Amino acid sequence: MxxxxxxxxxxxxxxxxxxxxxxxxxYRPVEPNRGGGRWLRSIIGIKEDILDWAPEERPRYSRLGAIVLNTGVLAGLSLLVALSGVVGGAWWALLPVGVLWGYLIMTFDSWLIASTHGALTVSKAKLFVPRIAISVLLGVAIAEPLVLWVFSPSIHNEIAEHRKSEIEGYEGKLKSCNPVTGAAPSGSDCGGFRVNVKDSAQSVEAQFDAAVRLRDQARGAIGELDRRQAELENLARDECAGRAGTGLSGVPGVGGECRRNREKADQFRADNQVDKQHADLVGLEKETVDLTGRLAQARAVGGQQISQAIADKVAGKKADLTDRGILDEIDALGRISADSPVVSIAGWVLRLLLIAVDCLPVLGKLMGGTTTYDILVSRQLETAKRLHDKNIALYERNDTVDLDILLQRAEKKLRAKSGDLDQDERLARARSRTDRAAQIDQLAAELENSKDAFTPLRGPVASA
Structure with a gap:
């Protein structure tokens, strides 16, 4: 200029x-700036031709662009930290993904800032509250992986200890729910903790229990018979010996009472098959001893199979708990925070700090207030709107000129055609009147001629 x-x-x-x-x-505008600040300002959508009128605000917007760039870098680093725990040591393979995520976050923040340029008539709350809410959501997504990264040593130890305890509890539950007998313990919730084995001691256990029950019943019955048999035999022996007492005659020798008591004892033994029941009890005792050996062997085999099945399940549980994801780390940090208020406070302070850093672009724009650049952009937008309205009106007028001319021609042609139609109608009416007059004259002439033809006939009649 x-x-x-x-x-x-x-x-x-x-x-x-x-x-x-x-x-x-x-002397405005100033000469355009070609330094690195121009690129930083382009991140947040600054128009340099407008900012040239207010060069004092270049540093403000350059730093605001740098803040947006920093949030993008922080977001990329956060994603790399989150995914590195999944892929292990191959974190370098995730660099393209981190760069893409950082670019997306930087694009979002750039839009959040660029959409506020020149907004003078909109209230601050309506303009910035939704943008701050979006920034907070992005900040939470970015902050959590970095918080986990800071506390990673303690988190890894907590995960290892928690999984060790979980595996031990799982193994203990399997053992309590799977005794060597193969039968589920009563009063215990073992759903999902039972194992299936091929050779179970449960059937032998049932046979052993049945044999023991029959043996005990036989022992009880034979004991009662032996007691009654002994009473009868003692009574016969006392009678024959001549001992005095209730039911005894007191006369020694083999008399009638002596023989009768002996017969009664022999008859009781025969009727109740005491000898046979003693033999059966010996068989039951032998069967119980045999089943005891078989049960011990079955329990040993079944115990080995159950122990192997439990070991396989525990190994599978350990394999399932080998991987460590971000949810495991979040859960571990929650347990650490619950046990230590200091860790909980430190975690939340770090979280809020990272969220504030991600919200800083919008907060910086909000705290900066209305700038000269905003006023210039607003004025240019208003000017553009007015120019656009005038251009639209001009385009509309240019496009309607030919149509208006065609419309006028059509109206003129309509009026001409309407006039011709009226003229034709008047001529037709005049022609119709002329034709009627000619017909009337013709009829009058014909009537006159007819009168002249009848005149001679009237003469002789009159003279007579």
Missing amino acids: STDTAGPASPVPVRSSLPNDAPVGL
Whole structure:
């Protein structure tokens, strides 16, 4: 921009040629800036041709662009940290993914800032509250992996200890729910903890229990018979010996009472098959001893199979708990925080700090207030709107000129055609009147001629 001060050919220097400390005057806009700050400002959608009118705000927007860039870098680092725990040591393979995520976050933050430029008529709450809410959500997604990274040593130890305890509890539950007998213990919730083995001691256990029950019943019955048999035999022996007492005659020798008591004892033995029941009890005792050996062997085999099945299940559980994901780390950090208030406070302080860093672009724009650049953008937008309205009106007028001319021609043609139609109608009416007059004259002439033809007939009649 130049002005004439000394004559028509004497322009004053433009603003860009003046020293930086020169007072602001008429020499705007300044020369465009080509440094790195221009690229930072482009991140948040700054139009340099407008900012050239307010160069004092270049540092403000350059730093705001740098903040947006920093949030993108922080987001990329956060994703790398989150995924590195999944893929292990091959974190370098995730660099493209981290760069892409950082670019996406930077794009979101860039839109959040660029959409506020020139917004003067919208209330601050309506403009910035939704943007701050979006920034907070993005901040939470970015902050959590970094918090886990900071506490990673303690988190890894907690995961290892928790899984060790979980496996031990799982193994203990399997053992309590799978005794060597193969029968589920009563009063215990063993759903999902039972194992299936091929050779179970449960059937032998049932046979052993049945044999023991029959043996005990036989022992009880034979004991009662032996007691009664012994009473009868003692009574016969006392009678034959001549002992005195209830039911005894007191006469020694083999008399009638002696023989009768002996017969009664022999009859009791025969009727109750005491000898046979003793033999059966010996068989039951032998069967119980045999089943005891078989049960011990079955329990040993079944115990080995159950122990192997339990070991296989525990190994499978350990294999399932080998991998460690971000949810495991979040859960571990929750347990550590629950046990230690200091860790909980430190975690939340770090979390809020990272969320605030991600919200900083929007907060910086909000705290910066309305800038000169915003006013210039608003004015340019209003000017663009007015120019657009006028251009639209001009385009509309240009497009309707030919249509208006065609419309006028059509109306003129309509009026001409309407006039011709009226003329034809008048001519038709005049022709119709002329034709009727000619017909009337013709009829009158014919009538006159008919009168002349009857006149001679009237003469003789009159003279007579």
